[in-house]
Amino acid sequence: MDSSEITLEAVSSISQIPAEEWDACANPPVATEGSREGSKSSYNPFVSHAFFSALEASGSAVPRTGWGPRHLLARCDGAIAGIVPCYLKSHSQGEYVFDRGWADAYERAGGSYYPKLQASVPFTPATGPRLLIRHDVDQDEIRNALARGLVGLCQATEASSVHVTFAREAEWKLLASHGFLQRTDQQFHWHNQDYRSFDDFLATLNSRHRKAIKRERREAVANGITIHALNGSDITEEAWDAFFAFYMETGSRKWGRPYLTRSFFSLIGETMANDVLLVMARRNNRWIAGAINFIGSEALFGRNWGAIEHHPFLHFEVCYYQAIDDAITRGLKTVEAGAQGEHKIARGYLPQTTYSAHFIADPGLRHAIKDYLKRERAYVAEMGRELTAAGPFRKDNGALGDD
Template sequence: MVSSEITLEAVPSVSDIEAADWDACANPRGDPASLDGLDTLLSSEATGNSCSRPVYNPFVSHAFFSAMEASGSATVRTGWGPRHLIAKVGSAVAGIVPCYLKSHSQGEYVFDRGWADAYERAGGRYYPKLQASVPFTPATGPRLLIRGGVDRDAIGTALASGLVALCGVSKASSAHVTFAREAESKFLAEHGFLQRTDQQFHWHNRGFASFDDFLATLNSRHRKAIKRERREAVANGITIHWLTGSDITEDAWDAFFAFYMETGSRKWGRPYLTRSFFSLVGESMPEDVLLVMASRNNRWIAGAINFIGSDTLFGRNWGAIEHHPFLHFEVCYYQAIDFAIKRRLKTVEAGAQGEHKIARGYLPQTTYSAHYIADPGLRRAISDYLKRERAYIADAGRELSEAGPFRKLADETP
């Protein structure tokens, strides 16, 4: 794109941006993030990079954000007021930051309530704040969405500066870019944002041809435990089904929503997503959705929703109306591994938290966020805290990896 003046604006709805423009920024062809070395993500003049297989992340698609907002799940009423930041070169959309003005810290999975409490005890006003993220979705992906064929460094810089300016205009205390790519976090640090790390547990496909191939990489104790869990999970006449595309009927969505509400109400008190959200994603992105459903006596009893990227299966919500030993592990973790192997996907991201995933072959993975804090005093205090937190996360990741279930070189043969 020919270099010219970059202009910025914030819009109150994803519907104010053409789907084609949004998706050209969100999932551009030849995204350099699919290459080795994520530091190329925002390199200057990264034009014409070709990849054998462009990266596709369903969570940053226009269809997903549209479903979030049109369903009433992420709206001003629920405390998620859209403020999507757009960078234009001339009249052309060159970059976007999906962003919300928030009145609380719910549904984010990167916890800053301690920051809010400390600031308000000191007489400050933490809310509203800006949240650059995918609502209710703790999955890593691009947050500075930049169209291919532009000066990525210039557009990235404009978007970073725009978030700071939008903070001032919105009278927000801060701007939080969560579950960003590592390169984006580092790039934002160069523009005054604080870096934060956390930890999830991901499964990595080593070119397995079957689940048994994966099991063969585990030590004897964990291998036997997983086999036992899988047997017991379906021991009571339970069958497991994969539903994608047109196989996902409204009856299936009704059943899954009942699971989601029952389990979400017990865990969180108030589930975030509305029933219409699921119908909307089923209509607009059916091939990106995998429902793993459990049935007993010709009745759906449990299920998990996953989203399918070009190289990653993203596990999201789970629920059940009957509770059976190990069924959660089977539906959420083992079936996801089976599906990833069949589809030759590289990774399964099984959502936030959960050290219990390690015994099931999911290993620690660092996640990244970046935070702009307007008040200098609060910024200094958080900066000091984050230095200690980053060191703790790094040490914990090393220890948990060493305690993983995989066979060591001196271990017994499978």
């Protein structure tokens, strides 16, 4: 393919992009054995048109909230061949890769850090593709065109920077070749070693942690609590009402203003119900706590949790142990339990490196950040090694951590 055939543009709403064209780039139709029924190979629900559409149509990720869509499109002979989901931002909230210190330093020096461009899934710290490309085009050509296009979009919007967060490692390396700085962090993921049951998983743990998890699971439901895993048509508007109340209660305490609106949950209930696992706890005939998960072809992604009653170990049961149970049942390889939380290690979730790439337009700021990131990457790597060594698995088990 001649690169002169590729044109680039940015659009201000996902509604300007047909769902079938977006999804052909985001989740290309490449079938493999073992994919769940109705899914695509390596299906990632967070990059689907339905997920972004729900974020924007619900008023969650829109200019009013500081997320102005600037989705970058690469076209070949007029047809969309590649997309980067991208937002022009006036703040650094809802990203989970923290650059507030960079903004403060730049503004103290007289610069304007905002607006900036954020190539990510809003409010979603889950690794996935960020350079979305159709399967039937020259992958390298489009990938490089999109990387160059992000730099050009930074200049065209007079942004200070471009931040591609929770990218795949291969994208991280490619973007580095286009002048993006490399950053790492870590999350805690659970890895399925072809377990047939939760007891199979427990058998790989040392005695102390195995007994602790069994006790936590018993005590989590000791006060007449029942656990319900809802998927598809099982998720009613009444369940969404209850979950949103949990989300608001917990989010208001942690963040001050939760990011997602009530209508967001109704929209994903209409368009993505089969991709959602809502784990809910019930006591005295009312919902008291819940966690939302999204189902990919290879991973279960834990996202938001909330509660209006607080019981010992209920958070661990609803968020972590139920997710492991479901992943085993579905034959999924991984449970990604979201950002932060070293307490997850004792529950079998091990450190996993995450990757982000940052184009900084100002040479002085770029030099300072580059030096900082070199030291940060070394620290993240060392912490990952130490935390993996402190994991709960039997030393003769050989359970995999970061790879």
